[in-house]
Amino acid sequence: MKKKIAAVIALILLICITATGCAEADQVSYNISKEADNFNVTRKLTVLNARTDTILLELTGTFALKNNSDNELEVIIETADNKYQKDYVYLNDYTMYVVEDISGSAVDKYHYEINFLPEFGLKATYSD
Incomplete structure (x- = not known):
């Protein structure tokens, strides 16, 4: 022990x-x-056609972004408390997106967190 x-x-x-x-x-x-x-920051997503300068989509709110391997931008939007919606934006050679931090973030540069997850069965082996 x-x-x-x-x-x-x-x-x-x-x-x-x-x-x-x-x-x-x-x-x-x-x-x-x-x-x-973690949906704690209000952001603005703008997707535009880079050839025509046409704005294709604007989204303002609390959301998370994931860029997947299929040239899609996965947008997970918090629509209400504990309610979420997932949308996809297809990206090609002529589309681009910009994400702006609207609300700003009050974060601590010294903060870190360690989580031990026993459900994954992490085991250490030792020898004398």
Whole structure:
């Protein structure tokens, strides 16, 4: 049991040491992206045709974005408390999109979180 506790403490220290080597901007960027993906930031998505300068879509609200391998932009929109909708925007050679952070993000550059998920059955092996 003591070996397991020591291993967990060593893992936490290793993660802390590794995290302190990051640039300040990297940590802030990560925290802002996490807040946006957790629907805590109001953003504006604009999709436009780059050849004709025509705006094809505008969306303002709390949403998360995923770029999948099929040249599609997956938009997960929070429409009400605990209610979500998923839309897709097809991207081709002539379309582009811009995402603006409307509300701003109050994030802590020193914040990090460690989650141990026992349901995945993570096991460490040790030898004496």
